[in-house]
Amino acid sequence: MTKKVAIVGLGWLGESLAVSLLKKGYTVSGSSASLENVLTLSKHPFYVGKIQLLTTKIVGDWDTFIYEADYLIVNIPPKRIDRIEEIYLNQISQITKNTSKNTKVIFVSSTAVYGARATDITELDEPLPTKVSGVAVLNAENEIKRHFGKNATILRLAGLIGPDRHPGKFLAGKRVLKNAESQVNLIHREDCIGLIEAIIEKDFFGGIINGCASKHPKRADYYKNAAAFLNLDQPIFENSEITSEKKIIDNSKSKRALNYTYKFDDPEEIFKVNTGKISIIGGGPGDLKLLTVKALELIEEAEIILHDNLISSEILAINTTAEKIYVGRKFGDRHCQMERQDTINLLFKKYFQQGKKVVRIKSGDPYIYGRAGEEARYLTKEKIPFTVVPGISAALAAASNFNIPITERKKSNAVLICTAHTADYSFEQLKCIAELLKAGNSLALYMGLKSLDKLIPKLIEVTGDPTIPINAISNVSSSNEILLTSTLATIEQDIKNCPLPMPVVFLIGIEPII
Structure with a gap:
């Protein structure tokens, strides 16, 4: 029998989690507090409802969202606002008031509930948050455990990195930073998804799991190297004889209890893995309806669009949020073609290293007078993976x-x-x-x-x-x-x-x- 998973919060993690669960055969429903986001998420083949958690009630059709759900995943971090400890607790309380305690729940929490300490931190250590956000999350954890009891698992995740969250951007160019010698605690989005799926598949409920990569490089070295990888200005840390705070999250329970193997267990490898996506697609002769379905999907999800002169405005209007960069030429254009192609190639490399989804739209078919061969050879030489999608030639x-x-x-x-x-x-x-x-x-x-x-x-x-x-x-x-x-x-x-x-x-x- 197909199991249903309801996800509160289809954000950066939640949306990718929903797609992954759907591919594994689960029935999925999801929510967002923003109507704009709901409309954007409607492209997925699962139910998406507008659910807003207030401090006194739930705005939206919670009953439809939660209907016949075997698992509920709560994935809404606290906002950075005044009195968040009280506000966030009251928001989570609306979930416990309106959901059967027999529902199995995964609460996506944070390692911010832990304070610094001399030894590595396990799930047995008492949470001692030092920031209000950590206090807010800990209060919410307790409310979830109070109501759902043994049906609830608390998943405490370290700092999230992955597509659009490259660690090289976090501190790039910043000056006089502290805690140069402290060690980082990070986890890649793919491992967040993997842990949640493992909890469901192993039926691991009624406990706490830390989610974090196993290795913990020094903060200054790590963020300098990550920024250098993206050719960004490196952060500058202050010279201090004061010993940095120690906080190292132990993930051994997640490996042992869930039999889970981390895909990105070394943060040094995480930032070296380019998660960008390059697609060279045929835009066809101009009619929007003559695009292939695959080309349409890639345009819709693109973050960067490199387009030629003959790409119609209707096709470019498919995606209203992507950055569009004109790289084409018109008849009579005397600009050096080699220089133009070199610029395009550098844009490929730049945005790929930044983890962007890049779509290069060519009129007609890429390999019929579209010069895609030059670009394919460059990408192959640079060992940058890419996809070519055919188009209808004129x-x-x-x-x-x-x-x-x-x-x-x-x-x-x-x-x-x-x-x-x-x-x-x-x-x-x-x-x-x-x-x-x-x-x-x-x-x-x-x-x-x-x-x-x-x-x-x-x-x-x-x-x-x-x-x-x-x-x-x-x-x-x-x-x-x-x-x-x-x-x-x-x-x-x-x-x-x-x-x-x-x-x-x-x-x-x-x-x-x-």
């Missing part, structure tokens, strides 16, 4: 839109995709292209509007047939799409009589079905 979209069968039984068994640079090819290359056309096959010609005066006479000379049909399609798939059908003999004059806006693709050797 020639294929034009053929479909105007019923132009570029291959057809007993008429054309091949289509050659080429550019107007054909006009500058050697005679032997041009002769082969023209012979293919002469044999009844098709040509799809890109970027040829300004070079027809060079190409067309050569095609006529080699084929000896000025009546070969040619179709010029402007702005393929857009609302102002135009088809001009002509012949090799008359195409230049026809375009003079009816100027076509760029971009234009030519389909040569076949006539539309009308």
Whole structure:
């Protein structure tokens, strides 16, 4: 029987946890206090409700959210506001007042409940929080344990790091920091998720678990190295003879009781693992509806979008929060192409190291005159993983839109995709292209509007047939799409009589079905 998990708080940790649980076969429901976040989270295939915990009541449909839940995960940290000890306790009390004590609960807590001490800290040590946030969390823990008893597990997590929380950014550029010799306590998001799933799978309820990486490097060394890895200004720690406070979280119980193996057990390795994501996608000919589903999903989740000139505003509008960087070129642009490509490559590396989700959108298909090969070679050389998502090329979209069968039984068994640079090819290359056309096959010609005066006479000379049909399609798939059908003999004059806006693709050797 499928188990249901309800998660209060689909934030940085909660959303990824929900997705992971769903993939493992659980039924999931989640909540957020923000309507904007609820709308954003609605892209996921599970219930998301607007639930707001006030000090006196729950605003939202708690009964629907918690309905038939086998497990409840409470994942809402206290805010940094006055009287948070009292406010946070009252918020958590609304959960205990409105939830059956028979529900199994995981309360996501913090190692902030522990104070500094001479020995490594285990779950048996008495919590002695020194900050109000720690006091608030400890009060909430006690309320959860009071109501749910042996059905509650307290998961005390160390400092959270992972995608969008790279430790190199935490203290970069800051000056005169204290506790240079103290040791860090950190845990990666993947291990947070792994521990929660292990608690459920092992049915470990009625206890306390510390979640933290096993190794604890010195604070100053660690954050300097992490900042240097991202090429950021290193933090500066004060020179002090005062011994730094000692606080080392022991995670041995989590390994023993849950049989859990940490994926990121050494914080030094954590910041060296690039968690960024590079996707080179085909944006198609421009029509939003011609995007692949995979391309659409990647655009929706992107944080950085590098886009070319021909990417439509409708496609760019899919994602309203990502940073959009124009890296394309227009006809007549004299900017050095090598310099432009070097800039794009550096952006790839920069944002990948920062753990960003980067989408590089190219018009049409990335590997059909999209220069994706140059970028793929660079990423491969730098050992940066990437994905290429195909797109519908303009020639294929034009053929479909105007019923132009570029291959057809007993008429054309091949289509050659080429550019107007054909006009500058050697005679032997041009002769082969023209012979293919002469044999009844098709040509799809890109970027040829300004070079027809060079190409067309050569095609006529080699084929000896000025009546070969040619179709010029402007702005393929857009609302102002135009088809001009002509012949090799008359195409230049026809375009003079009816100027076509760029971009234009030519389909040569076949006539539309009308």
